[in-house]
Structure formats: structure tokens, C-alpha cells
Amino acid sequence: AQRVTQPEKLLSVFKGAPVELKCNYSYSGSPELFWYVQYSRQRLQLLLRHISRESIKGFTADLNKGETSFHLKKPFAQEEDSAMYYCALAQGGYNKLIFGAGTRLAVHP
């Protein structure tokens, strides 16, 4: 069955520290993976997608098919990065997105 697992509910770091938000997936086909972010009192929005291999706001994520992972990383966390982060897996040519449970990132000064 298709599944997205984010093992950490909360990740708490200090400003300037490296951040890694874990995401593992289970999917029989070729996965299309995304990271979505939800800042306080704002709607969910796309952060990045693996297919474009881009870096947004200093965040990167590499798809590792061997480990079935798509961890989100940033070398130096900023306070404004504090938000809820969701890893998502697209099925059926982007017809459906399956979301992980989400990880709350708290960056302290």
C-alpha cells in the first residue's frame, strides 16, 4: 500500500543549526514526491518537489530510491522556518497526493 511516513512529530532546534526532516515512502511505482509547508495561520503551500531538484529557502531534498526516503534538509535553520512540514507522494499522474503525518519544526533563537 502507498504510504508516507514522517517519524518525528516535533523537531526542535536552535537558530543556525542544521535541520533534517525525515520522510520515508512506500510505493510500488516510480514516486513523485513533494514537501509542503504550512506557516502559522496560513494555508498549505508547496515548498519543493523532487522532480525539479530545486532549492527553496535554503531547503533541499534528495530522493533516495534505495532507502525509499525523501528527507528535507537545511544547513542553517532560521526562526522563520518554524512551521508544519508535510511530505507528500503523488499517485496516478498527480491525481492524488498522499500526505505524511507532518513534522512541526520549531527553531529557537
Add this chain to the structure above:
Amino acid sequence: GAVVSQHPSRVICKSGTSVKIECRSLDFQATTMFWYRQFPKQSLMLMATSNEGSKATYEQGVEKDKFLINHASLTLSTLTVTSAHPEDSSFYICSARDPGQGGTGELFFGEGSRLTVL
């Protein structure tokens, strides 16, 4: 980016009544919209795919007679929670993809509608 708007943002109703939530794509036409439900401190769960001009496709375990979806135009989908009960209290979120962005896969989300059933 494309804008998806939901209304109302909050609604409180009595048990047994029906509630309608609207989802509009403001600057693009969406043949398909998606309805999600989010419980407190939990992830988004896909409820159904709303298809313009045809019946919605419901996910397993979602009661289609309970959650009526109508997608009458290319910019509007509605979710009606019928005979609401307290366990239907939740955060309902709609999303849509802008076909003008060439199938990049990005979903644009509404701000969500919080339903509280007393």
C-alpha cells in the same frame, strides 16, 4: 501562484443539520478539485476527488451520501456535510491544480473550513 478560496472559514451548526462548504478557483479553471479532511494534529486525509460535470470519486471509507460533492462549474466545487454529527467536526480543506502550469503536480490549497457540530 494560483488562488483557491474556501467559504466559510468557520461554521458552527447543530447536530442533524446540513452544512455546505464552497471551494473556488479564483484565477484559473479547475476540472478537478480535491477535498481533504484534517483532524487535530493529524495529517490531511483525502476524502474525494471532485470532477467537473460528473460524479465525484470517493476514497475508501468515505460515505458519499454523507459528504455530497458537487462540481457544477470549472471554478466551483461544493462539499455538503449532511445530517452533521459531532464526529464530523473537523477541518476541511480543498485543493486544485492549475492546468495552465503544465502538469507540474503542484496543488494549490484553500485556507480551510473549520466545522464544529454541537
